[in-house]
Amino acid sequence: MKETLDKFLVQIEMMNLNISSGKPALKKPLCLLLLISKFENKTINENKIRFIELEKELGELILSFGARPNKSGPKPNQPFQYMNSSTFWDIHLPNGVEMTHKRDLSLKILRDSETYVTLDQEIFEMLNNSREFRAIATEFILKKWWPETIQEEILSSLSLPVYFPISTRPPRNKEFAEKVLSNFRYRCAICGFNATFNKSHFGLDGAHIKWFSQKGPDIVHNGLSLCKIHHWAFDKGAITIEPKNLTIEVSPLFVGRDHQSIEIIESFNGKEIFPFKEEMPEARYLDWHYEYIFMH
Ligand SMILES: [Zn+2]
Numbered sequence: 001m002k003e004t005l006d007k008f009l010v011q012i013e014m015m016n017l018n019i020s021s022g023k024p025a026l027k028k029p030l031c032l033l034l035l036i037s038k039f040e041n042k043t044i045n046e047n048k049i050r051f052i053e054l055e056k057e058l059g060e061l062i063l064s065f066g067a068r069p070n071k072s073g074p075k076p077n078q079p080f081q082y083m084n085s086s087t088f089w090d091i092h093l094p095n096g097v098e099m100t101h102k103r104d105l106s107l108k109i110l111r112d113s114e115t116y117v118t119l120d121q122e123i124f125e126m127l128n129n130s131r132e133f134r135a136i137a138t139e140f141i142l143k144k145w146w147p148e149t150i151q152e153e154i155l156s157s158l159s160l161p162v163y164f165p166i167s168t169r170p171p172r173n174k175e176f177a178e179k180v181l182s183n184f185r186y187r188c189a190i191c192g193f194n195a196t197f198n199k200s201h202f203g204l205d206g207a208h209i210k211w212f213s214q215k216g217p218d219i220v221h222n223g224l225s226l227c228k229i230h231h232w233a234f235d236k237g238a239i240t241i242e243p244k245n246l247t248i249e250v251s252p253l254f255v256g257r258d259h260q261s262i263e264i265i266e267s268f269n270g271k272e273i274f275p276f277k278e279e280m281p282e283a284r285y286l287d288w289h290y291e292y293i294f295m296h
Helices: 003-012 029-038 049-063 076-086 106-112 121-129 131-146 150-156 174-183 226-234 261-264 282-293
Strands: 087-094 117-118 204-208 223-227 239-242 247-248
Touching: 003 121, 003 131, 029 049, 029 076, 029 121, 029 131, 029 150, 029 174, 049 076, 049 106, 049 150, 076 087, 076 239, 087 150, 117 121, 121 131, 150 226, 174 204, 174 223, 204 226, 223 226, 226 239, 226 282
Parallel strands: none
Antiparallel strands: 087 117, 204 223, 239 247
16 A cells, blocks of 8 residues: 555656746645545545535635635636546546646536546545545645645644654754844844743744745745744735835735734734844745735
C-alpha cells in the first residue's frame, strides 16, 4: 500500500497548477481535500464520484480558502473537470460528449447522472481503507499549498484526519523569522504588539508576504513581523499593505461587530505600518498579495 501512496503523492506533486502567472491555483487541492474528508466520514461507498456530491461544499471551500475569487465566482466545476489531466482521476461523460481541456463543460453535463469520476482503483481502496494514509495525503496537500495559519483552519473546517509525527515536520526556517522580526524591532508591523514572556519574545511570527507554498522566498524583503491575529488576517486577505507608502488597507468585506473588533482590524485602515530598520518589504511581493490574496 505504501507504493500506492507514493504513486498518489507523486501525481499530486505533478498536478498541473497555474502558478506560472503567480496566481495561486488552489481549487484542485481543495477538491482532493474534500474528497479525503468524504472518505473519512464514510460518505463514499463506491468508486463513482459525482459532481453534485461535491459541488456545493467545494464552492464554499473555494470561497473560503481558494484565495481571492474571480468575478465569475468559485467555479467548483473546474477542478472536477480539469483534474482529468492527472492519471488517478478518470472522468466518464454521457454518451456522445467529448472530454476537452479547452473549455468548461456545462453544468448540465457535469450534473448529469451519467457523469462521474472513477479514481485509480488502488488509490480508491487506499483512501477508503486507511486512515493513516488519508492523514498523510492530507498533510502533504496542506503543506504544499497553504501557509500554516490557514492549514489549521482547513483541517478543522473539514474534519480531516491528522497525522503529524514530529519526525516528518520540516524544520521551520528560524533564521528567516529571526531576521524578519529583528527588521521590525520585534514589533507587529500593523499594531506594534511587542511583548516578552519568560524572557523570549512572545506571539510574533515572521510572516511571508508571498506565501512560501506559492514560491515566496525566505528573504527579509518578503517578510513582515506580525502578531498572531494580524498574521492570520493578512494570510486570509482581510488586510494588505500598499507597496509605495506602506499603508495598511482593510478589506471592505471585514465587518467588526463590536468596538474591540473594529479597534483590532478596521482602525488601522489607511495608517502607515510600523517602521522597519533596514530592509523594506519589496513591492513585487506586496503586489502579489494585493492581487491574489487581499479581498478587495
Ligand atoms: Zn498585530
